[in-house]
Amino acid sequence: MSMEHSRIEYSVFTKMVPSVYAGLLAIGSAVKDSGLEQKLAELIKVRVSQINGCAFCIQYHLNIARQIGVEAVKLDLLAGWKDAGIFSAREQAALAWAECLTALTAQGAPDSVYEALQAQFTEKEVAYLTVAIGAINYWNRLGVGLRFSPPPAITGGHI
Structure with a gap:
């Protein structure tokens, strides 16, 4: 997406509402420290x-994922994770939970998905995972609504 299509640029947004930005960063830090x-x-x-x-968040988090060494094949097959056969039971449980919480109106948060999650994560991990999913959904609403321009792609594995 080009700059002229952006409603508010990300860099402008962060300066315009610094307390909101700081709050979102704090949530991210709490999840990272969990x-x-x-x-x-x-x-x-x-x-x-x-x-x-x-698009902004996809590119932003792909850049981070590459930087921290997430396997390229997992990034390539992420949209088809259910059929890929390469994701661990823990990753599958987390991805299923993420999809439920992202598509709440379509499916809610079924007990079966939560039970599979509980089999892979501690209660504290479930809480932090749920916070992480909520936070990225919030960021997505900002990015889509304000049409943040995606950051440049990082291809060498390092930012």
């Missing part, structure tokens, strides 16, 4: 952003 695997968190953020069609 002990939840960063690679898993980035997979979730990319997948939710794909569902929501947020």
Whole structure:
């Protein structure tokens, strides 16, 4: 998306509403400090952003995922994770939960998905994972609504 299509640029947004930006960064820091695997968190953020069609967040979190060493094949097959056969049971449970919480009106948050999540995560991890999913959904609504221009793609594995 080009600059002329952006409603409010990301850099302008962060300066315009600094307390909102700081609050969102604080949520992200809390999730990062929770002990939840960063690679898993980035997979979730990319997948939710794909569902929501947020180009800014897709590119932003792909850049981070590449930087921290998420396998390229997992990034390539993320949209088809259910059939890919390469995601761990833990990743599958987290991705299923992320999809439920992102498409609430279509399916809600079924007990069966939550039970599969509980089999892979502690209660504290479930709480932080749910916060991470909520936060990226919020960021997606900002990015899509304000049409943040995607950051440049990082292809070498390092930002």
